[in-house]
Amino acid sequence: MITGLFETHLKVADLARSEQFYGELLGLQLAHRDEARLTTFYWLGGLGEAMLGLWQDVPENIQxxxxxxxxxxxxxxxxxxxxxxxxxxxxxxxxxxxxxxxxxxxxxxxxxxxxxxxxxxxxxxxxxxxxxxxxxxxxxxxxxxxxxxx
Structure with missing residues (x-):
């Protein structure tokens, strides 16, 4: 049934700052940005391989x-x-x-x-x-x- 880990998600305090870090600094491939939900997704290892989701939230909710x-x-x-x-x-x-x-x-x-x-x-x-x-x-x-x- 399970063949690997497909995605993981992180809450971040500042989505734009995190997009700069993950997208520009680390060079991850942008998959999708949803401005209404303040989320951004990146492909890891190429299209459809694995995904990282970033969700903006208030700092108190970030673990x-x-x-x-x-x-x-x-x-x-x-x-x-x-x-x-x-x-x-x-x-x-x-x-x-x-x-x-x-x-x-x-x-x-x-x-x-x-x-x-x-x-x-x-x-x-x-x-x-x-x-x-x-x-x-x-x-x-x-x-x-x-x-x-x-």
Missing amino acids: LQHFAFRSTVQNVLEAPTWLGERGRVGRNFLNDGTDQPMVFGWMPALALYFRDPDGHSLELIAMLDGPPQPELGVVSLEQWNKAQAR
């Missing part, structure tokens, strides 16, 4: 959420620079003050986090080749590669 954008390993590695060029700061899962992507050994996947203008936690994530190694926990890519070489 911070998290979701991840599927990416490639190369793009996640380039994300700290890409985000910096857009005035955003990446952070790793440990939130230890660095912007170097980390590997989740149980998946395995490489990930980096950042925030949107409302404070929602966004993630760029890419699956890695090789079998899961949950015993490694969350490690740097360098540590992951060393473990794979053994």
